[in-house]
Amino acid sequence: MIITEYRAKNFRNISEICLYPDSRTNILVGENGQGKTNIIESIWLFTGCNSFRTYKYGEMIKVGEKEAGTKLFFESQGLANDAAIRMDGTKRTYTLNGIPRENSRRFLGVFRAVVFSPHSLSVIQDAPSERRKFLDIAVSMVKPAYASHLIRYSKILANRNALLRQISQGMAGEETLTAWDEELSRAGSKVTLYRQNYIKRLAPVAKEIYGEISGGREQMAIEHMHCGKGAEADEYELVENMFMALQKNRDSDIRRLFTSVGPHKEDISIKLDGMPSRNYASQGQQRSCALSLKLAEAYLIREDSGEYPVVLLDDVMSELDSQRQEFLLDYLRDWQVFITCCDARHFSKLKSFKTFCVENGKVSEV
Ligand SMILES: Nc1ncnc2c1ncn2[C@@H]1O[C@H](COP(=O)(O)OP(=O)(O)O)[C@@H](O)[C@H]1O
Ligand SMILES: [Mg+2]
Structure with missing residues (x-):
């Protein structure tokens, strides 16, 4: 390019x-x-x-x-x-x-393209939403269809949240949630699967680049955190896990008027020698982590498209x-x-x- x-x-x-x-x-x-x-x-x-x-x-x-x-x-x-x-x-x-x-x-x-700026450190230092933003951009760049899945998920999520408000106001019955939970689980699991597959490829590349930058002093490990877990799952299991989690949290969702599980709550765990980089790494180490992630992102674009x-x-x-x-x-x-x-x-x-x-x-x- x-x-x-x-x-x-x-x-x-x-x-x-x-x-x-x-x-x-x-x-x-x-x-x-x-x-x-x-x-x-x-x-x-x-x-x-x-x-x-x-x-x-x-x-x-x-x-x-x-x-x-x-x-x-x-x-x-x-x-x-x-x-x-x-x-x-x-x-x-x-x-x-x-x-x-x-x-x-x-x-x-x-x-x-890949952009690296002082703001890129937020992927290490800030809230999970910054890591999701990183992931959403990185995945869309190599898998353009991902963006449509994300939009579809967001629309269903907005509908479910609107329904939670109606239920809390007595304007709809709790049972009406089940159909939305199924739909949200199916749409959500697609998003999670794209992210999971991407991180599986990103993790070893970022680890290797970090090793080169730091002279092999520490090991960087990245893991996708979905439904509170890091374990890899297939699409069927992801739908199942999300549906079960929605059922489990239904009462508190109705109280809080907010859907508490799903891709919009996922995170990436970024650790150095087993310790969370957000809390334990020095500024310099955090910069190396952010740089490794960005270069790994660029590497995967090259691997998929065949060009830099x-x-x-x-x-x-x-x-x-x-x-x-x-x-x-x-x-x-x-x-x-x-x-x-x-x-x-x-x-x-x-x-x-x-x-x-x-x-x-x-x-x-x-
Ligand atoms: N819509 C706009 N119209 C005119 N000037 C703008 C507009 N948006 C930003 N700027 C100006 O652009 C400049 C910032 O440019 P920027 O590219 O961030 O600078 P830098 O060279 O430091 O990277 C500022 O002077 C700002 O006032
Ligand atoms: Mg500038």
């Missing part, structure tokens, strides 16, 4: 830019608030995933303008593609090779010590990478790269 040309107009602080990236390393250098992350964000949107900054697309249109547009020319599997996204106050339109696509999900699996995803590294170099910086640059030497930074001196050792200076929403090649 190689971006050959990138254009943006009225995207955040960018009035109009066009750049022709290097097929390997691209360094976007500039002071704070100049538009580096804006460029990374707009490239990321071509993956078909939501922005890593906001759900409000209106925020991305340059203040004072009515619409924004971005365009990407990229090579994938030896073929040239062009994709365009336009957004105005009310809607977004997606076009791939001149053909309009209904929504962003139609871009999933077409242009593949584009790697977007936003403001991370300055947070890594020199050993980890070197490891990362060496690991990614054959990938197309976009690196934002305030100081391009980290990269003097690289052989092939282009440097773009970002200043007040304008870009010039150095």
Whole structure:
């Protein structure tokens, strides 16, 4: 996956830019608030995933303008593609090779990228929802059909939660829940199965990368936690487990007006030498864990699609010590990478790269 040309107009602080990236390393250098992350964000949107900054697309249109547009020319599997996204106050339109696509999900699996930023640490440090977000994006990138299962599950979950409210108000009988529990268990087990299969592949890769980064000092172990357990199960068992758990928690769900089990409550356990990395690992170890997860995610995209995803590294170099910086640059030497930074001196050792200076929403090649 190689971006050959990138254009943006009225995207955040960018009035109009066009750049022709290097097929390997691209360094976007500039002071704070100049538009580096804006460029990374707009490239990321071509993956078909939501922005890593906001759900409000209106925020991305340059203040004072009515619409924004971005365009990407990229090579994938030896073929040239062009994709365009336009957004105005009310809607977004997606076009791939001149053909309009209904929504962003139609871009999933077409242009593949991985983004690593200081926010990526939240996968280790923050609540389970951050780990689910990581998983949902990572799985969608290699299995685009997953996104539809997730949406279907969310709709059924919303219906079940609405029914819980009706039951608590005496407007519906408790027995009406059973049909929804069955449906939710079937839809939920699909989501869980995709996640389980993904983590099974991710875990050994992340473990190996962590070993390389840390010089084998500790062992990283990842496990999928569903219905409170980490044990692997087939789809039939998953449906069964979830249905039983819903029955068990029915009374408290009715009291709390909330469904307490299912994929929306799942988590990934990330441990170093058997201890939860969230509570026990040092900052440096947590960074290595987050980096290992991201590189493992990129590795699986490559394994499935046969080509390297584009790697977007936003403001991370300055947070890594020199050993980890070197490891990362060496690991990614054959990938197309976009690196934002305030100081391009980290990269003097690289052989092939282009440097773009970002200043007040304008870009010039150095
Ligand atoms: N919709 C918008 N219209 C105009 N400017 C915006 C908009 N959204 C964000 N910005 C500006 O973009 C700049 C931030 O750009 P960013 O890419 O995050 O900077 P950095 O170079 O530090 O990564 C800020 O100056 C902010 O005010
Ligand atoms: Mg930034």
